[in-house]
Each structure stands twice: as C-alpha cells, then as structure tokens.
Amino acid sequence: MGVLNGIKVLDFGQFVAGPLTGMLLADQGADVVKVDPPGGPSWDTPANATWNRGKRSIALDLKDTADLERAQALIASADVLLENFRPGVMDRLGLGAKAATTANPRLVYCSIPGFASDDPRSGIPAWEGVVAAAATTYHGPGPILAENERMPVYTAIPIASSYAAFQSAVSIAIALLVRERDGVGQRIEVPMFDGMFAAIGGQRIHNPHTPLPAIGGTWLGQFECKDGRWVMFGGSGNTNFREFVEAAGITSWDKEGLTDRERLAHDPELAAEQGRRIVELFKTRTARQWEDDIATAGSECAVCRTSGRMARPFPRP
Amino acid sequence: MVIEVHDPKLGKMLQPGINPRLSGTPGAVRSPAPALDQHRTEVLSETKASSPLPPVEEVEATLRSALDGVRVLDLCIILAGPTCGRTLAEFGADVVKIDDPNRSPIVRHNTVNRGKRSILLDLKKKEGRDLFWRLLEGADVVVQNNRKGRVDDLGLGYEEVRKRKPDIIYASMNAYGHLGPWAERPGHEQFAQATTGMQRRFGGDGQPQAQPHPINDYGTGLLGAYGVALALLHRKRTGEGQHVDGALAYTAMTLQSAIVQDYEGKVWDEPRGQDTLGSGPLHRAYKAADGWLFIGARKSDLVKLSGVAGLEGAEELKGENLERILEQWFLKDAVDLWVGRLNAAGIGAHRVVMGWRDVMDDPWVQSHGLSITRDHEGWGPITTTGPAPRMSRTPVQPGRVAPKPGSDAHEILAGMGMADKLDGLVETGVVRLDGIMAGGD
Numbered sequence: 001m002g003v004l005n006g007i008k009v010l011d012f013g014q015f016v017a018g019p020l021t022g023m024l025l026a027d028q029g030a031d032v033v034k035v036d037p038p039g040g041p042s043w044d045t046p047a048n049a050t051w052n053r054g055k056r057s058i059a060l061d062l063k064d065t066a067d068l069e070r071a072q073a074l075i076a077s078a079d080v081l082l083e084n085f086r087p088g089v090m091d092r093l094g095l096g097a098k099a100a101t102t103a104n105p106r107l108v109y110c111s112i113p114g115f116a117s118d119d120p121r122s123g124i125p126a127w128e129g130v131v132a133a134a135a136t137t138y139h140g141p142g143p144i145l146a147e148n149e150r151m152p153v154y155t156a157i158p159i160a161s162s163y164a165a166f167q168s169a170v171s172i173a174i175a176l177l178v179r180e181r182d183g184v185g186q187r188i189e190v191p192m193f194d195g196m197f198a199a200i201g202g203q204r205i206h207n208p209h210t211p212l213p214a215i216g217g218t219w220l221g222q223f224e225c226k227d228g229r230w231v232m233f234g235g236s237g238n239t240n241f242r243e244f245v246e247a248a249g250i251t252s253w254d255k256e257g258l259t260d261r262e263r264l265a266h267d268p269e270l271a272a273e274q275g276r277r278i279v280e281l282f283k284t285r286t287a288r289q290w291e292d293d294i295a296t297a298g299s300e301c302a303v304c305r306t307s308g309r310m311a312r313p314f315p316r317p
Numbered sequence: 318m319v320i321e322v323h324d325p326k327l328g329k330m331l332q333p334g335i336n337p338r339l340s341g342t343p344g345a346v347r348s349p350a351p352a353l354d355q356h357r358t359e360v361l362s363e364t365k366a367s368s369p370l371p372p373v374e375e376v377e378a379t380l381r382s383a384l385d386g387v388r389v390l391d392l393c394i395i396l397a398g399p400t401c402g403r404t405l406a407e408f409g410a411d412v413v414k415i416d417d418p419n420r421s422p423i424v425r426h427n428t429v430n431r432g433k434r435s436i437l438l439d440l441k442k443k444e445g446r447d448l449f450w451r452l453l454e455g456a457d458v459v460v461q462n463n464r465k466g467r468v469d470d471l472g473l474g475y476e477e478v479r480k481r482k483p484d485i486i487y488a489s490m491n492a493y494g495h496l497g498p499w500a501e502r503p504g505h506e507q508f509a510q511a512t513t514g515m516q517r518r519f520g521g522d523g524q525p526q527a528q529p530h531p532i533n534d535y536g537t538g539l540l541g542a543y544g545v546a547l548a549l550l551h552r553k554r555t556g557e558g559q560h561v562d563g564a565l566a567y568t569a570m571t572l573q574s575a576i577v578q579d580y581e582g583k584v585w586d587e588p589r590g591q592d593t594l595g596s597g598p599l600h601r602a603y604k605a606a607d608g609w610l611f612i613g614a615r616k617s618d619l620v621k622l623s624g625v626a627g628l629e630g631a632e633e634l635k636g637e638n639l640e641r642i643l644e645q646w647f648l649k650d651a652v653d654l655w656v657g658r659l660n661a662a663g664i665g666a667h668r669v670v671m672g673w674r675d676v677m678d679d680p681w682v683q684s685h686g687l688s689i690t691r692d693h694e695g696w697g698p699i700t701t702t703g704p705a706p707r708m709s710r711t712p713v714q715p716g717r718v719a720p721k722p723g724s725d726a727h728e729i730l731a732g733m734g735m736a737d738k739l740d741g742l743v744e745t746g747v748v749r750l751d752g753i754m755a756g757g758d
Contacts (some may be wrong), residue, residue: 002342003339003550051574056351058354119681126613133602138602149659153592157575160573164705177383188709295499298503307517
C-alpha cells in the first residue's frame, strides 16, 4: 500500500511538470485520474507511459458545457487538483483555484505554471526551454569566456519542469497533512521559473565564504581507460583518498610528493607532473576494473554509462 | 531504481522506479498508463455517488505554519541531505542541524542550512551519542545522508533509533540507494550523473561532462522532504513511523524521466553533446546580434512566426532549412527586440541568461523572495536563494539566516533543561561552540 491510498487526484497536467507530479503521487498510492482533451495528451511521447502509469483516464472537452459540468462534479469530490496551464486558463473555464476551493473547501489545488501568475512574463508560452533559458540552466561552460562570447549548452533533461514537480509533490503532501489538522485544503502555486532557484542553490553570489582547503593536483574528473571507456573518479576532498592510493598501486608516488595534495597546491611543476601521471595511470586498467578495484577499496570511481545501461549494475526492486 | 512495466502500447519496458522509497508504505505501480478515456464510465459514476461539501467562504491564512511542532534532527553533510532539512524548515519544522566538530568548513552552509538551529556535537564520543538520545526524545524525524553503514557503526542507524522511539520517521539519503551490492559505495553528485547516463549525454562523443547545477543533490533533498511529508501523513493517521530511502541515483533517473524509458525498438535520439542548442528548429537557442535567445514553439505556430517582422516566409520552410535560415535572420537584430516581437505574436521566447548574478540581482526575483540578501554573523550581507512554493494558508518562509556553526548549543541544551551541562561538554570536546567555518563551494 501507499501513503496516499484513497486520495483522489484530478490531474489536468500536460507536457512534463503536471504529469510528473501526478506520477509521484500515483506511485505513492493516490488514485490519480488523468484528464486529457478528446484528442489525447498535448504531447504524444513514449514518456507518457511512465508519467501516466498507475493513473485512470478520462477525456473531457472543457469547451463543451456538458463536459465542463462533469469536470466541476469531479472537482467537487476530489482531494487534489493538479494543472500546469498558463495562468488564467483554468480561471477562464470557471475551474480556477479560488472557484474550485470555494466549491470544495477540502481541495488542495496545485498550479504549476511556467512563470508565476504575477510574473510579468506569465503570458509567454512557457516551454521548458524558454523557462530554463530564463533561469540560467543553459549557461554553458564555466566563466572562461566573456559573457558575450559564451555559447549556451542545451540539456535534454527538463530540469525546470522536474524541479517544479518535486516541489509540487512536497507542497501537496504537506497540504494534505495540514488538512488533517485544520480540516481545509489550500491553493498552491509552484512556478517552474521560481522552482529553478532550488537547483541554482549556492553559487558564491555576494557570498564571501571561507574557501575549502586547498587541494593540489588532479584527483577529480573523468578519465579515459585502457578499453577506451571513461570513468568518473573523485578521490580528492574526501576521507577516502588513501584507500584510492593503495588500490591504484601508487604508494610509490608518496616519496616523490605526488600524493601530497597540500604541496601540489603550491608547486605547479609537481602538479603538472601528477596531472600527466594520473592520465596515464587510468590507461593501465579497463574502466570496469577501475570501478571494481576502487569501489572495493571504499573510494569513489564509477564507469560513465549511457542511460541505456541504466538497469545495470543497480538492483531492481 | 528501475522497474519493469508491461505497457499496452510499448510492450515490456523499463521505467524509472518509485522515488522516494518508504519502508512501511512502499507504494506501487498499480497498472500501466491507461488508454485515453478508458475509465470514463467508472470515474463519472463515482461523482454521482459522492455528495459535495457545502461551499464556504475563503479561509484566511492560518497563524500556524504547516509543520509547526514537527521536530527534526538533521545529521546531514554536503548538499543533498541538508536540503531535505532546509525544505522542512521552510514549511515550519524546527530543525536542529548536528555537525561534526572536527569537520570544517561546512560546505555551502549559508545556502543549505538556513532556517535551522546549529550544534556541533561529536557523535563518535559516547557523551555525544548520549546527548543525541536525549534530543531524540523530543524528535519526530531524523534525517541523515552518510554512507550506508556509517551511522550503523555509530549505533545511530534506523534499527537502533526505532528501538528507542518506534514511531520515528528516519530518512536516509546516499549515492545509490540502500539495497543491493552498490548500497555501501560512496559517491556524490558526479557519480549519480556518471552512472545514469547524464555525463555521457552531456559530453557527447568526447569526454563525459558534468551537467550544470548539482541537480541530483538538491533534487534528492526535495524528494527526501516529499518522503518525510508522506511519512508524517501516515503517522498522523496510524501512529506508525517508518524509514524513507532516498538516493542521488534514484533522483537522476526521475530527472531523466522524459528520456530513459527503454523498450523494444527504442531509439536513443535525444539531444546530446556540448554543442547542442535545442531539441529542434522551434525549441532551441539562436544567436542574435548581441546575445542569445531561446524560442519555444510548435509546428502549428509557424504561421504566427511568419507574422513576426523579420521572419516573413518562415512558414514555407522546414527542418534543417528552417533552422539555417532562422540562424541567419536572428543575427540581424538584438535579443530584446526579437523577444518582444515574438512574445507579442504569442510565441514563447526569452533571453538565454548566462550568469547567476543576472537572475539573483533581478528586482522581480528579489521582491518575490527567491533571492534574499541578509546580514550573516561575521560576514555581512550574503545572498542566498529562497523557497518557491506559494501556499495560500500556510506560506513557506526562508527562515532565519544560517546560524554561525555551533551557536545554538546553549539554547538547545537549555530546551532540555541541560544548560548547566554545557561547560563540561565543551571541556571534553563533545560540544564545540565555534571554530567551524561556513564553507564555499
């Protein structure tokens, strides 16, 4: 069973953020009814097989009076409503947050627009890429180039939509908890743009932090191995560095100072030599060997896999 | 992490698994995705059976925050775990952050530990653990993200904790989850990216590359908070506590939910590499005279696009040709001019913002509490991000600024009637009052 067994969710979600939120609720037991237009979801993608799993389906033409009344009847007996239309769309249909929570005071009504209802950009069609571009998601590689010389880099991961979905799921679960206490639901809005700030996090903006201790040398990053595959390796800055040195068989580097990270931080020549050596070192074993050897020793190393290999080596529940 | 589903359209397929995983109420994928309108009759019949509640006037915001009275002990390090506690604090929980008095600095402390109280407590010492058990007496939730086994070694794992407090909600987050042969492996953000395909996709044919933003860290903290909220709901109804299992690699799969389902005949054709600008001619970045803009539109918008001054004739073009011509046309004018014209025509478009400072200094962002600049003890003004969800009755709060590490020890002990013990605990090194710094990236 799931925590949300018996919770009735009406999921008007389209594209990513709404349906993904609905999936997070359905996976935990909620009875999610997906409401789509008569022609089907606005985006016909194989990902719908994931996002709509565990849901039930009804097609309603919200421009048709009879179907609109059906929607209102469904809302009257729902616990949660999800929608990610542009601000104003549900209001114009008479299904907006205020109307719905007045008709059904126990309803938790969650809107997930691209830009907030009071954002000057609320009227823009807020595709994932448009919101993500506004929220620095495609900022490209580091501060190496001047702003006007930098190229953006697109990512296929819908970060803004997903972060809005994650925060919507938290907010809905907490609103249901509050409803147990207070007896009434509430209105929630989690704009995708606003939700991106959780992903931006701390980036040293007006933030004169203490720097982390200087770590010299190259001990973090992707390295090409004997078989041409790459590993992610990160034995620095953590407590597992000695485990790596031993598992990699480079204790002989100690007497040359090549594993003395503090000294490497102040000796550019030595650091350059260590950088060359470690690139060569990784070419002496296959990626899988490195992964096994380092992990067995308790340090951090993993083969850079494709998503197509996602099922391996992890266990399936 | 991955589950097998028999989809009526796609056949046997793999999908991202259930995230987070709750031990007592594990949830399930009860059925594959439905066919359109499959449940019309039964869904509509259920509405007739139920009688709607009488409408009431809008209820004003409550004075009590959502998680008022919920007490959290936060043993987390780095980013993912602390984000879980911070999120709970934003909804009003009282979160006591317990940090190691021998580990300095605390990574991104001011960002991930705002809204909490701070104590530096040595859990490797018996007296430190004794104090933890005292704190546990008043706690509802324990959150930790140490490597699997580490808290068990200290005797602070879920099984030990539930013996003393059976209804505790105990959330654990790690790199690869708490099941199977990888459960004990250490790892951080980059390892979740490496093992689930993110780095290979982002790097393209060359060296695998890291995605911008620690999306698995912060995402795991948010989904961990979702798990804790669900567990609180379950406990409210049944009195039962449980274990919440979260992991960076679970989150990485959920974040890739648009891409990673695998089935017979699957073509892995999603945009990849360091020189990719979008997913097609109508959803990509274009260079303008003075910067970059991103446009989002569908094929059916081509007529509207053709109506934009400077883009006349776009509707006659297709695919690569459309892309090449648009590349030339957009170069001719400034970003703001294009964005204004496109938006006026009903086309989604926005400047591609490259610098964090540009969004953090934006007046709308600041006035909505998404970027907050406040004085921090010993540092002066520091800017952090703020919470996004807007709740009509129980508004979220950014909470107090991240405390100077260790500065709440007296208050925390006094709350348990143990203020007189503080000097002794400091003397023996069990509690430390200062000397641990708020760290940078």
